[in-house]
Amino acid sequence: MLDNKGFDLWADGYDESVNLSEQDNDYPFAGYKDVLNTIYNKIHSKNRAKILDIGFGTGVLTKKLYDDGYKIWGIDFSQKMIDIAREKMSKAKLLQHDFTNELPEEIEDQKFDFVISTYALHHLNDSEKIEFLNKLLKLLNDKGMIIIGDISFETRQMHDKCKEDCGEGNWDDEEFYFVYEELKNSFNKIEYEQISHCAGVLTIADCKNNSSEDASARIDKRNILDDEVFTYKLSKDKKIFISWHGKQVTTLSGKKSEEFLKKMENSSFHEMQLIMAKATGNFKRGNEKGRGN
Numbered sequence: 001m002l003d004n005k006g007f008d009l010w011a012d013g014y015d016e017s018v019n020l021s022e023q024d025n026d027y028p029f030a031g032y033k034d035v036l037n038t039i040y041n042k043i044h045s046k047n048r049a050k051i052l053d054i055g056f057g058t059g060v061l062t063k064k065l066y067d068d069g070y071k072i073w074g075i076d077f078s079q080k081m082i083d084i085a086r087e088k089m090s091k092a093k094l095l096q097h098d099f100t101n102e103l104p105e106e107i108e109d110q111k112f113d114f115v116i117s118t119y120a121l122h123h124l125n126d127s128e129k130i131e132f133l134n135k136l137l138k139l140l141n142d143k144g145m146i147i148i149g150d151i152s153f154e155t156r157q158m159h160d161k162c163k164e165d166c167g168e169g170n171w172d173d174e175e176f177y178f179v180y181e182e183l184k185n186s187f188n189k190i191e192y193e194q195i196s197h198c199a200g201v202l203t204i205a206d207c208k209n210n211s212s213e214d215a216s217a218r219i220d221k222r223n224i225l226d227d228e229v230f231t232y233k234l235s236k237d238k239k240i241f242i243s244w245h246g247k248q249v250t251t252l253s254g255k256k257s258e259e260f261l262k263k264m265e266n267s268s269f270h271e272m273q274l275i276m277a278k279a280t281g282n283f284k285r286g287n288e289k290g291r292g293n
């Protein structure tokens with residue numbers, strides 16, 4: 001199994017070797033582009049989401065999302081991979097970290113709309129995967145989800161068939177691939193889509209755990225803040241004008257304006273709506289009902 005130095009060495013030739021395996025429809029990367037596109041399309045159902053990518057590598061998927069304006073956070077243990085990804089996403093929050101250790105504090109303090117991971121988690125065995133995924137579920141906003149694209153199989157039989165077809169010496173026995181039928185009972189809400197003969201996309205969303213822990217979900221019980229009810233403008237003299245349904249309702253200046261901007265930095269769309277709701281006080285007073293919806 002490759003360690004971070006191994007991935008450092010692979011980094012420069014990584015995209016090319018993935019493309020070759022993909023083009024030939026061979027294990028391990030058959031279906032790679034379709035896997036990434038499937039995840040990209042799932043994320044695009046939500047505007048301005050905040051995303052954490054585990055093992056982002058050269059940033060093939062996250063760069064596309066970054067260019068579309070999504071807020072990107074990521075962890076990877078290979079410095080070389082990070083360097084390549086940072087060239088493409090200068091403002092993304094990319095941390096060097098080994099995910100077999102505890103998550104960095106900086107990450108633990110955040111909430112994300114999506115936690116994604118492609119072709120990285122097969123370095124964990126099945127029980128490590130379940131433990132890690134449960135930790136990641138705690139990082140999700142209400143309605144958030146984990147989306148994993150990786151070498152994976154709907155059944156153990158499909159896994160064994162792929163291994164046999166690969167032939168002696170071509171299969172990596174040190175990696176642990178997802179087998180959906182063996183994982184599905186460990187999570188409340190889990191779906192799987194087989195994309196190629198050796199890859200698929202898993203979606204995990206455990207609403208039960210998260211809704212009780214997510215403060216914003218408790219406040220926004222009717223999901224009003226899923227829509228863009230609040231917007232704001234920053235004036236040249238650093239004043240903030242917050243509007244509710246297009247009507248200006250609050251002005252912040254001085255320290256309050258600075259604090260507001262700091263809170264908004266790296267917040268998800270839902271968190272931003274909540275911050276603006278709190279700043280105006282409108283939401284608490286129940287004015288959100290005012291438009292008859």
Ligand SMILES: C[S@@+](CC[C@H](N)C(=O)[O-])C[C@H]1O[C@@H](n2cnc3c(N)ncnc32)[C@H](O)[C@@H]1O
Pocket residue numbers: 004007054055056057058059060075076077078081097098099100117118119120123
């Ligand atoms: C096969 S690459 C996948 C890269 C990218 N997600 C993609 O789909 O092309 C695996 C990535 O996971 C990272 N990785 C593997 N094990 C890791 C670990 N224990 N902690 C952090 N990153 C890890 C590697 O450095 C590498 O960048």
